Amino acid sequence: DARVTQTPRHKVTEMGQEVTMRCQPILGHNTVFWYRQTMMQGLELLAYFRNRAPLDDSGMPKDRFSAEMPDATLATLKIQPSEPRDSAVYFCASGGQANTGELFFGEGSRLTVL
Amino acid sequence: AQSVTQLGSHVSVSEGALVLLRCNYSSSVPPYLFWYVQYPNQGLQLLLKYTSAATLVKGINGFEAEFKKSETSFHLTKPSAHMSDAAEYFCAVGRGGTSYGKLTFGQGTILTVHP
Numbered sequence: 001d002a003r004v005t006q007t008p009r010h011k012v013t014e015m016g017q018e019v020t021m022r023c024q025p026i027l028g029h030n031t032v033f034w035y036r037q038t039m040m041q042g043l044e045l046l047a048y049f050r051n052r053a054p055l056d057d058s059g060m061p062k063d064r065f066s067a068e069m070p071d072a073t074l075a076t077l078k079i080q081p082s083e084p085r086d087s088a089v090y091f092c093a094s095g096g097q098a099n100t101g102e103l104f105f106g107e108g109s110r111l112t113v114l
Numbered sequence: 115a116q117s118v119t120q121l122g123s124h125v126s127v128s129e130g131a132l133v134l135l136r137c138n139y140s141s142s143v144p145p146y147l148f149w150y151v152q153y154p155n156q157g158l159q160l161l162l163k164y165t166s167a168a169t170l171v172k173g174i175n176g177f178e179a180e181f182k183k184s185e186t187s188f189h190l191t192k193p194s195a196h197m198s199d200a201a202e203y204f205c206a207v208g209r210g211g212t213s214y215g216k217l218t219f220g221q222g223t224i225l226t227v228h229p
Contacts, residue, residue: 004157033215043222093157095214095215102163103158107156107157108157
């Protein structure tokens with residue numbers, strides 16, 4: 001059963017600490033997205049990659065957020081330093097069907113910054 | 115630019131009643147349209163999608179949606195609600211070509227089903 005895997009599922013940390021979230025996309029998918037979900041803003045696109053190259057990270061605060069794909073099976077989202085306003089659920093999604101644009105979502109990483 | 119408006123942040127129905135969740139979109143190019151469902155503490159799961167084929171699209175769990183270009187709408191319906199349909203539903207718009215997969219989501223509609 002192919003699925004997007006995200007770790008950690010839950011993370012509680014203190015303000016100023018570094019946070020790294022990881023995502024394993026579905027094997028064979030060439031597009032990976034990072035979304036953030038909050039009650040106030042809903043689902044926001046932070047960044048996305050195609051064939052491991054970053055295509056758009058305009059939704060991401062550049063001073064503290066960074067996203068990378070070291071290889072085709074791993075995407076990372078890093079926050080340094082973290083702030084309370086970063087508390088949210090972060091979703092990774094992958095896709096590979098150019099004719100439909102369908103995305104498959106992981107179960108999310110719930111981040112709480114104290 | 116693309117955008118999605120979901121009318122009604124909360125919808126409440128009785129079990130067995132018709133479910134209607136409204137979605138209007140804006141797109142400068144022929145859109146791809148999607149409905150996703152999110153259950154508590156889970157990721158988003160695809161219900162159905164429209165990608166320029168038949169305008170009436172059938173999805174999982176008895177849901178369907180109709181693409182109406184003249185009304186720029188893609189409303190989600192189900193003839194008879196079940197308790198298990200209680201969840202949050204998201205409408206999303208995307209496009210093909212080099213931007214495929216880049217979806218813009220609506221704010222979501224929480225569906226409550228009463229016994």
